[in-house]
Amino acid sequence: MANKPNSQMxxxxxxxxxxxxxxxxxxxxxRRSLETRMRYGFVRTYKPILDDAPxxxxxxxxxxxxxxxxxxxxxxxYARV
Amino acid sequence: xxxxxxxQAVEIRDALTRHQCRxxxxxxxxALLLGFxxxxxxxxxxxxxxxxxxxxxVAALRELGFxxxxxxxxxxxxxxxxxxxxxxxxDLDLVFAPDGIERFEDAWQRHIDVEGFPVCHIDDIIASKExxxxxxxxxxxxxxxxxREYWLxxxxx
Numbered sequence: 273m274a275n276k277p278n279s280q281m282x283x284x285x286x287x288x289x290x291x292x293x294x295x296x297x298x299x300x301x302x303r304r305s306l307e308t309r310m311r312y313g314f315v316r317t318y319k320p321i322l323d324d325a326p327x328x329x330x331x332x333x334x335x336x337x338x339x340x341x342x343x344x345x346x347x348x349x350y351a352r353v
Numbered sequence: 354x355x356x357x358x359x360x361q362a363v364e365i366r367d368a369l370t371r372h373q374c375r376x377x378x379x380x381x382x383x384a385l386l387l388g389f390x391x392x393x394x395x396x397x398x399x400x401x402x403x404x405x406x407x408x409x410x411v412a413a414l415r416e417l418g419f420x421x422x423x424x425x426x427x428x429x430x431x432x433x434x435x436x437x438x439x440x441x442x443x444d445l446d447l448v449f450a451p452d453g454i455e456r457f458e459d460a461w462q463r464h465i466d467v468e469g470f471p472v473c474h475i476d477d478i479i480a481s482k483e484x485x486x487x488x489x490x491x492x493x494x495x496x497x498x499x500x501r502e503y504w505l506x507x508x509x510x
Contacts, residue, residue, distance in 0.1 A: 273474075275387060275467040277507035290499040298503040301390035306468055307359040313385040315392045316356035326420075326440035329428040333452055336435040337485070349489030 277302060319348060354443065357382075357396050361443045365396070366470050368413040375401040376410070377464050378472045379451055379481060381493070386467045387475055389500045391493065395444045399473060401457040402432035402449040410447075418442045453477075453484030475501045 286295045301309060321344055330336035340350040369376055378386055380397035400410055407430035414429070415421060419441030421429070429436055429447065436447040454460050454477055463474040473481075479497055482490040 273463075273465050273508075275465050275472070275508075279507060279509055281503075281506045287502055290502060294496060294499050295503060297390050298388070298500055302388050302507065306386065309385060309388065309390070310357075310359045310362060312390070313392055314357040314382075314396075315394060316354065317394065319394070322437075323439060323444075325437075327425055328437040329425070329433045330435045331433055333434045333448075333450055337487075340487075346488075349492070350487055352486045353488050353491055 320345060322348065322350075356394075357443050362386075362396065362470065364417060365398075365445075368417050369410070370469075372409040372413040372416075374409040374413055375403075375406050375457070375461065376471065377457075377460055378470055379448060379460075379478060380446075381478075383472045383478050384475065384497060384500070386470050386472045387465060387478075387500075387504060389497065391496065395446055397446045397448055399448050399451055399454070399457065399460065400432070401461075404430055404432075407432055414438070414441065414445075419445075451481040451484075453480035453482075475504050 280299075283292050283295045283299070286292070304312070330339065337352055341352060344350045377383070377399045378396065379399040381389070381391060381393035382396040385391065385393060400406065411421060411426045411429050419438055421440070432449040434448070434450040436449075438445045438447065460473050460477050463477060465472045465474055475497075479494065479501060482494055482497065
């Protein structure tokens with residue numbers, strides 16, 4: 273399936289639970305080129321510990337999640353809730 | 354290291370296509386490709402876990418400039434569940450068994466082509482974030498679910 277839009281919905285017709293400013297942001301993003309969306313979307317900030325090794329591999333996702341829980345600062349957001 | 358950019362995404366796409374590697378963009382990087390307006394730091398690839406596909410991926414990564422040792426190449430060929438690469442021209446996470454998605458083939462059947470980039474369907478991206486149960490995903494899921502509604506409306510047949 274291709275990512276080509278077939279139809280638009282006016283913000284006032286959106287599902288009620290979605291804030292109108294979100295809907296407008298989605299519309300604005302859909303008008304940007306993929307290159308522009310990526311320029312706005314990918315940011316680079318240093319993540320302590322996570323960025324400090326050139327390579328890591330985990331046998332299981334559970335191993336990876338546990339390593340994140342035990343080693344990364346809580347504020348990074350990688351801990352499970 | 355600067356932020357991941359469009360040119361690097363094209364390099365990944367072209368190298369993996371040349372080597373006939375089966376993969377999908379997943380996570381927030383996949384959502385960005387679909388049009389989700391948000392920010393993320395790295396690109397996440399969901400790679401089919403199959404030995405020949407792993408060898409193709411290793412060849413493509415080396416061509417892109419990732420300095421993989423033989424042991425690291427073996428990890429990737431074997432398809433360890435999660436591999437984090439910070440040893441190349443850009444950072445890349447390889448996920449062979451994302452939470453919340455049973456089989457690569459199922460995700461492949463649902464995938465979306467975004468200008469030649471193979472991307473997981475928004476439902477699979479949401480399912481993997483729901484299953485991961487991380488704090489940062491909990492925060493982004495409401496907006497991602499709202500984007501799903503928008504995206505589905507846009508792509509109604």
